[in-house]
Amino acid sequence: MVIQKEIVLRPRPRGFHLISGEIFPAVPEIKKIKAGIMNIFIKHTSASLTINENVSPEVRTDMENYFDKLVPDALPYFEHTLEGPDDMSAHIKSSLLDFSLTIPITNGEPNLGTWQGIFLCEHRNYGGARKLVITVYGE
């Protein structure tokens, strides 16, 4: 069985955002899957996905601060500057994080660890709505 859906996440401010609650309810059909996989893909190059700790908001703040220092906006040697100071840094952060996440489905539920949540990593100051493709396959 293959289930595939495209969803649109509302615009978010720059930073790391917990979106598990928008992903899993979008594919209620996973309840029928005993064993399988879910792939979540982001159709952008200046926002990305990751998994991380889903309880403490400080984790999201620390991630944002860390990645902003690791890949500063407007590095002096950047040549790709036309789309603003936060664009090339956003491309690099996206490649350091993930464009797609693949997670197991077991007995109709995402089989994540207790503290694992899905994060949208918005790297632009005004990134707008973000499109995801969710593909589930299993039996």
Next chain:
Amino acid sequence: MVIQKEIVLRPRPRGFHLISGEIFPAVPEIKKIKAGIMNIFIKHTSASLTINENVSPEVRTDMENYFDKLVPDALPYFEHTLEGPDDMSAHIKSSLLDFSLTIPITNGEPNLGTWQGIFLCEHRNYGGARKLVITVYGE
């Protein structure tokens, strides 16, 4: 055909550890698969997975030293400090590396390059046992 198993890796010290020999024997059913995919997922946010060179132990040492410098423990601006100095750094390293690996299966064997091995990246000083979910699908 979908095969799914959960395995538990024994506790390891902080560092990068070659675990190919614990992954593949756990799913002997892959011998029946002519073409497919294996997904290996770690159910934690302070340990991660990657693929790298499987012969030289120096590669694992250099990786550990590099990532420890890239993401130092207890950075002064971290707000998520309750679980100790190696916790927030572990979360960040996990997002820089991988929570899940997807590798091809061909003619009943993992179709990796000659020098590729699966690494457990243990980012905590005392991380404990680590749970993985292995999902294989193919025909």
Next chain:
Amino acid sequence: MVIQKEIVLRPRPRGFHLISGEIFPAVPEIKKIKAGIMNIFIKHTSASLTINENVSPEVRTDMENYFDKLVPDALPYFEHTLEGPDDMSAHIKSSLLDFSLTIPITNGEPNLGTWQGIFLCEHRNYGGARKLVITVYGE
């Protein structure tokens, strides 16, 4: 349906290279797939894959410059030095980027964002030809 092919990319200079045009034509069978997934796996530990902006060549240059500074060749503490100054740095960059990409297939086409392309990240000065395994599954 599972489709699996191994392809060989011609040797490229160190840097980031757009290879979408070599990936998708290699699996024309995806035209038959209404909904599914494509996994692209690189069988090496000193070259990697990522997705990024597919129009501006400056993005590829900026990525190369950024990653060369993030992971300098021949760091003084590296112990794995036998294969040259660009070898250990190549291993680390590969783990920071991706060994495999999983992208959705929808209505017979890769369902990427408008500006998304597949990059080969060649981290060695003389890396030689690079082998990829492409696996597609769907219905």
